[in-house]
Amino acid sequence: MSGSHAHALYYHGHSAVHRLAPETKLVAQVLFVLTVVATPREAFWAFGLYACIVLAAAAAAAIPIGFLLRRLAIEVPFVAFAFFLPLVGQGERVDVLGISLSVEGLWGAWNILAKATIGVMASALLASTTTTAEFLTGFDRLHVPRALTSIASFMVRYMDVIADDVRRMRIARLSRGFEGRWIWQARAIGQTAGALFIRAYERGERVYLAMLSRGYAGTMPEIGEVRATPRQWLTALAPTFVALPVCVLAWMQRS
Amino acid sequence: MTEPADQVARGPALEVKDLAFAYPGGTQALFGVDLAIGRGERVALLGPNGAGKSTLVLHLNGVYQAQVGWVRVGGLPVVEDHMREVRRRVGIVFQDPDDQLFMPTVRDDVGFGPANLGLRGDELEERVVEALTAVGMEAFADRAPHHLSFGQRRRVSVATVLAMRPQILVLDEPSSNLDPASRRELADILRSLDITMLMVTHDLPYALELCPRSLVMNEGTIVADGPTAEILADEPLMAANRLELPFGFFPALADAERRQGGGRSTER
Numbered sequence: 001m002s003g004s005h006a007h008a009l010y011y012h013g014h015s016a017v018h019r020l021a022p023e024t025k026l027v028a029q030v031l032f033v034l035t036v037v038a039t040p041r042e043a044f045w046a047f048g049l050y051a052c053i054v055l056a057a058a059a060a061a062a063i064p065i066g067f068l069l070r071r072l073a074i075e076v077p078f079v080a081f082a083f084f085l086p087l088v089g090q091g092e093r094v095d096v097l098g099i100s101l102s103v104e105g106l107w108g109a110w111n112i113l114a115k116a117t118i119g120v121m122a123s124a125l126l127a128s129t130t131t132t133a134e135f136l137t138g139f140d141r142l143h144v145p146r147a148l149t150s151i152a153s154f155m156v157r158y159m160d161v162i163a164d165d166v167r168r169m170r171i172a173r174l175s176r177g178f179e180g181r182w183i184w185q186a187r188a189i190g191q192t193a194g195a196l197f198i199r200a201y202e203r204g205e206r207v208y209l210a211m212l213s214r215g216y217a218g219t220m221p222e223i224g225e226v227r228a229t230p231r232q233w234l235t236a237l238a239p240t241f242v243a244l245p246v247c248v249l250a251w252m253q254r255s
Numbered sequence: 256m257t258e259p260a261d262q263v264a265r266g267p268a269l270e271v272k273d274l275a276f277a278y279p280g281g282t283q284a285l286f287g288v289d290l291a292i293g294r295g296e297r298v299a300l301l302g303p304n305g306a307g308k309s310t311l312v313l314h315l316n317g318v319y320q321a322q323v324g325w326v327r328v329g330g331l332p333v334v335e336d337h338m339r340e341v342r343r344r345v346g347i348v349f350q351d352p353d354d355q356l357f358m359p360t361v362r363d364d365v366g367f368g369p370a371n372l373g374l375r376g377d378e379l380e381e382r383v384v385e386a387l388t389a390v391g392m393e394a395f396a397d398r399a400p401h402h403l404s405f406g407q408r409r410r411v412s413v414a415t416v417l418a419m420r421p422q423i424l425v426l427d428e429p430s431s432n433l434d435p436a437s438r439r440e441l442a443d444i445l446r447s448l449d450i451t452m453l454m455v456t457h458d459l460p461y462a463l464e465l466c467p468r469s470l471v472m473n474e475g476t477i478v479a480d481g482p483t484a485e486i487l488a489d490e491p492l493m494a495a496n497r498l499e500l501p502f503g504f505f506p507a508l509a510d511a512e513r514r515q516g517g518g519r520s521t522e523r
Binding site for chain 1: 318358
């Protein structure tokens, strides 16, 4: 796949990871994150290894580490919550730099921080190597109901068109002296929303006519019949296969 | 464009007889439309807003069905029984490419029609490439439609219909909103297609350039049918049907230029 048809998280490239069938990446991603989450929090070394796995995958995909790290910004609210935990936690307490912290809270904070960071990095890696269209194809091949994938694909297709409508209506309002600052101007915003709804509805009707004209008979044709090869599955699942024994070892060490 | 006699002999590509239609609200849009278009002809459908042009177009592929009279496409009546074949034979390119292109990528969109006809795999891909090549957009198959320019989207819209290998191409305002270069490029593409064409347009120079024959529609009926140059030169007819030539445009001069094969518009 090439071209500028990507979402904001996408990093354009032609690596082996970019070329993997999307359904294999989706499954591998979910299994990897489950493995990470299932790992006991005491096994510091295990999380170190997971981080190495993600970084190795990023290297294979030729994604700059800086690009992935910037994507971690989405994690910030959870991190803030994690830092809060040691302060309010119950039970045994330790003094760090003169601040009394809860031991249980510290473990909780570490748990969230480690698992969320690795999970977000893995997700960012998936998002940066997979286009929106590929995601839809992947879900379709994983037998997500066609109605759901169709709705998602229409959403993807028309989001920009509708955003454009909103932008034009806003400019038209501004051009006629609307400031959107006073409460009595709220009415115009409401009317804009109403007009937008009508426009979207009418467009839906026109799109449906265009679909009918091209032989649409109630069901979307299957997007892709090509199945991922066993080799592709193995490649995509490789990080998960490495992560699984790490998780098992961590549990054995604990008991 | 003159069509070989043997093609005409096989009967018209499109026949409409005594077609009348009223919308459920009671507004009557068509009052007995009669027309026939031969195979390989390129015909312009002219007329003011509200003349019934769009309503007529939606009858051609059975989105609306004849209440009175009938429509035949290549001899096949437009009725529920063989709607699928009718919709394969008649390809409509709608005015707004954002209505026509609704899939996440150009390839999926061009493949939508043939996939509905049951094509899969290599056969489907072949159709997609063939149609995109016909409009010069084969390099854009993996793009998302909303990342193309307006002119490119209009061309892909034409490809989505060509992919079904229709017998008749119906275009609703093909030159609207195009910049002059895109308008000319589209004209070159349309001229290169070997297909029967019906073009609904307000762009009279475009009609003269591409369509040897024109139909004028007003108030739900066909009021004139003849060579485009003659219709555009008929001032009383034009005035009676709210048709106006652009400033400085002289149909006789332009037509002479077209016949000589000269002029900017026919450059490749």
